[in-house]
Amino acid sequence: MNSNSEMHGLLQKFVLNQCTPEETNEVIAYYKKNKLTDDFPSVEDIQNLLTEMPKMDQQTANSIFDSILATSQENETVIEIAPQKSNFRKYISIAASVVVLLGIGLAYQKGAFTTKKETKFDFKSTDIVLQLEDGKVQIISENNKVEVRDADGNIVGNQDGDKIVYDNNSDLEKTTYNTIKIPYGKKFKLELSDGTLVHLNAGTTLRYPVKFIAGENRQVFLDGEAFFDVAKDAKHPFIVNADALNVRVLGTHFNVSNYPEDAVTDVVLVEGSVGMYRSNEEFDAAKNTILKPGFKGSFNRENALISTKPVITDIYTSWINGGLTFRNMTFKNIITKLERRYNVTIINKNEKLANEKFNASFSDESIEKVMSYFDDIHGINYTIKNNQILIK
Template sequence: MNENSEIQKVLHKFILNQCSPSETDAVIAYYRENKLTTAFPTVEDIQALVTQTPQMDAATANILFSKILKDGKEMENTASTSPKIPYRKHLAIAASIAILLGVGWMYQTRLKDQNNKAIIASSDQITLQLANGDVQIISGNTSKVTDSEGNVVANHNGNKITYDTQTALEKLVYNTIKIPYGKRFELQLSDGTRVHLNSGTTLRYPVRFIAGENRQVFLDGEAFFDVTKDKKHPFIVNADNLNVRVLGTHFNVSSYPEDPSTDVVLVEGSVGLYQKNEVFDAAKNTVLKPGFKGSFTKIGGVIDTKAVVTSVYTSWMEGRLTFRNMSFKDISKKLERHYNVTITNHNNKLDNEKFYASFDDVPIEKVLSYFNEIHGLNYTFKNDQILIK
């Protein structure tokens, strides 16, 4: 077996514990033939073969190898009776399998803890969860996105995933993408709808929309939607307890769990706002016009609307930060998401002060310098931790 894209794919499946028995045999055979003729495989060997493998720290590697060496001594008598695979190769095969399974276990344990926000916030990897719970890392410049059966359903190129419009599916199958703090990403769904995802955002969406069904997605965070028009299939964004219904338009939805309201800003077209347990009725429910923002309070379920400058709410797509009459407490939340930092503020008076400011795509030091100049902000910044005194 050559070291090509096929073995790369099998090795990646192996560390995720997704290999069939025959694929597992192929991995073992590969190491017998290519890696185990003279010495033990190292952690670096395996990481070189699987570019998407998370880093294993030295202490963990040493523990694994110590255990393998100890177990290997107990294998010596048995291994010495084997004419085909000498003791040294038995031990090396055990080492390679233990390393792969060890990395895979830590990898899956970290990724499948879906409810631990701290883990998501501290990670710098975009993850894609398939319908069966398997998780793929979205990294590198180009790659194929596969389903749980290994079929290609989308293409990943740089900072964007484009889903195949020809995927043959007869029922709804969902993927869930998670964008960590400090990153942004773009999706093109199977109907051509483009979705810009802000940092700290999770979106659950169908791999392919089904004829006769609404085009519904589920948002936790912030996204800008450029929806492909389809009068027969309304596009619905579910954001917590609010549904946003459109036929084809441009709009921004912000619904972070820690925010008191879900905000919908309409750039073009029209959108209907209604609670998720309701059936949409244009005569009764709130319908936004372009240039308006609808705010749905999470406690009370009240929808208020007002005219706004839409660019204030969409500038994040270009990496810009725009604050208009915003409290420092809310600004801090946006800075944490945008820069993947933690801000601890001991200046209680500062929390409720309102600011007007705009920043291009600049380092956070520039933003902190601005607040220092206009407010004399007393702070320390170390290891992504900002302490305001």
């Protein structure tokens, strides 16, 4: 793997039974190489995996390890996986353990780690999951109307169908975070406490304050893709952290795509103005990249350079209304996006096809129609059975 974030993403797919046979072999080879075989990974192994966290001390690592190990021994960690061949079970168990630890590690890195709290992971791969500040998990059903409460039982928002609205009148006096995880095949909406509306695409995780506190920046953390309609507040900048990139606005409409398989993080501005800068730097309007409406800014993850160009913004925001667009994209990356959008598994045995690039746009079409399009223009030999597509 090229980076820990790529391994993190592959492990998530593996645990949720979404890996191709080739990816499954890659995971198994990774564990064999690192001597992570039959037993629960050691603290040393976990520290090696958490490369984003060089400042984590041994005591904290031990605390995380002990908490998860205790939870698993009490049978409180449940990750439902479709039946697999028996020789894969031990690797799935290992991967599940490491994914849980990686998730907690990243939360620790971003300031959400708390000790001596019980965390119950009991959900399916198709569930929308809301994780509270103390690690407790709630399953979000798109058909429900329920109150959203914090760790102390106080009402902080309300869910109505596919949207949660957070209350700005809660009594919170310090920044506490919720994290919402959107599975493959689904979308969701959040209205944050300041009135900012966020559309979340499939396969996206957003960590955000339950209530924005006066005098502090409005900062959220994004893995995946989201469209932000930011409430104007000149005194409190709104900052989207997308790993090594920060996007800073005061009030505007823009889209951020920060998926692990992409070489760049794209920011598309529909209205207003946004600043793009490295997350380890301070914002400087005179030095940083400032986008104008109708432009796309692309942050290259390999060299940390930012480039801009004019675009048709509708192409990049059509997903909100069910659209799907590919621009000069390899078929390998298209497969990943189709798997996320339709919650299917695609196995491609046509290696030549993998690196070919395509331009295509679809409205709210079924996966059958999308595959039929590629068949028409390229003569793809494929079969669809249940939720699995095999390209020969």
